[in-house]
Amino acid sequence: MTTFTEPPLEADRIIPRRSSAATFTRITLPDEVRDALGAQLLDVTEPYADIDFSMARWLQVFAGLPTGTLQQVLDFGRHIDTAGVALVENLPVDPAVPATPVDGGPSRDKSTFVAEGVLLGLSGLLGEPIGVRTEKSGQLVHDVIPVAGGSMTQTNQGSEVFLNFHSDITHDVIGRYDIANPDFLVLSCVRADHEGVAGTYYADARDVSAALAPSALEALRSPLFRLNAPGSYVRDVAAGSEVLSDPVPLISGDAVHPEIVISANGVRALTSGAQAALDQLQSVCREVAHEVFLRPGQALLINNRKGVHARSTFTARYDGRDRWLQRTYVRRNLWDIRYRVTPEDRRVHF
Ligand SMILES: O=C(O)CCC(=O)C(=O)O
Ligand SMILES: [Fe+2]
Incomplete structure (x- = not known):
């Protein structure tokens, strides 16, 4: 296990033990690069009116990273054998951060766009940011903030329950939720939680496969699982009822470069053997996971196919100072x- 930022003193920590260094990358910006980047990102005002212009501008800004640093980010995005998760640190932050919105966002009081520039600039080095209509109303920048009504849910509004290892998936009428879903997520920290104990975890399918019993791995590689649609879709579109995918394997692809998918909102195993393998999968993920306590100025690049991620419990106060990613x-x-794609916006999807 590797802990990459100050660990919590007292918390219901999961204790990963068997993660491999090869599946984690750490990318640190020199101070002068952080400051130069920050000054240029401050010049961007109201980026959403012409988002493709803004993406071009941010790409230009991020092209000024030291070549080795830039290559680390690009390699993370383009190669099949690179790490599944990367922590980028010493990034610039906004000069002032408004209150964390208690309704889950977006904030109406944010007047500078340094955080957005960091998020979308890093995203542009990996690919193209997309919106999904049923997730955060199709916005490109998602606020991940604890919301009182969702504190116990397996969604990004939660805080009081461990958010199980999952992939971010999208409901799709084709019956597969792991095709049109994001290839990557970028999680950038605007504000840490009050106690600094909220942990983000990443379990790489390579480490998971190596740690699973062979019989469990074989079951997980069989199409014996149906994924429930994301919590936001079930809540907002399906009136709370399950909307299951076609039967799929949870681990697929060749042994050296496996792909993994798990839905946060419930996986239905079709046989008792598949259920046993699924139970083993969550505990193996805990054993092999990388653990990060995100702080302002840090962003996590997450490959959503090479591995699955999770979040620990933490205490939300709904006081405007809560955790904000x-x-x-x-x-x-x-x-x-x-x-x-929706007719209204070529970056927004159904
Ligand atoms: O809050 C976190 O650290 C991760 C939440 C999550 O799973 C997500 O935003 O997709
Ligand atoms: Fe997630």
Whole structure:
């Protein structure tokens, strides 16, 4: 296990033990680069009116990273054998951060766009940020903030329950939720939780596969699982009822480069053997996970196919000082998901 920022003193920590160094990358910006980046990002005002222009501008700004640092981010996005998760640190922050919105956001009081520039600039080095209509109303920048009504849910509004290891998936009428979903997520920290104990975890399918019993791995590689649609979809579109995918394997692809999918909102195993393998999967994820306590100025790049992520419990106070992450969903390219694009906006999908 590797802990990358100050660990919590007292918390219901999960104790990962068997993660491999090869599946984690740490990318640190030099101070002068952080400051130069911050000054340029402050110049961007109201980025959403012409988002493709803003993406071009941010790409230009991030092209000024030291070549080795830039390559680390690009390699993370383009290669099949690189780490599944990268912590980027010493990033610039906004000069003033308004209150954390108690309704889950977005904030109406944020007047500078440094955090958004960091988030979308990093996203642009990995691919194209997309919106999904049923997730955060199709916005490109998702606020991940604890919301009182959702504190016990398996969604990004939660805080009082461990958010199980999962992939971010999208409901899709084709019956597969792991095709049009994001290739990457970027999670950028605007404000840490009060106690600094909220942990984000990442379990790489390579580490998971190596740690599973062979019989469990075989079951997980069989199409014996139906994924429930995301909590936001079930809540807002399906009036709370399950909307299950076609039967799929949870681990697929060749042994050296496996892909993994797990839905946060429930996986239905079709046999008792599959259920036993699913139970083993969550505990193996805990054993092999990387653990990060995100702080302002840090962002996590998450490959949503190479591994699954999770979040610990933490205490929300709903006082305007709660934990606040900004998140993007990133596709390597938009062509393959053209069947889902909305007529109103070429970055927003059904
Ligand atoms: O809050 C976190 O650290 C991760 C939440 C999460 O799973 C997500 O935003 O997709
Ligand atoms: Fe997630």
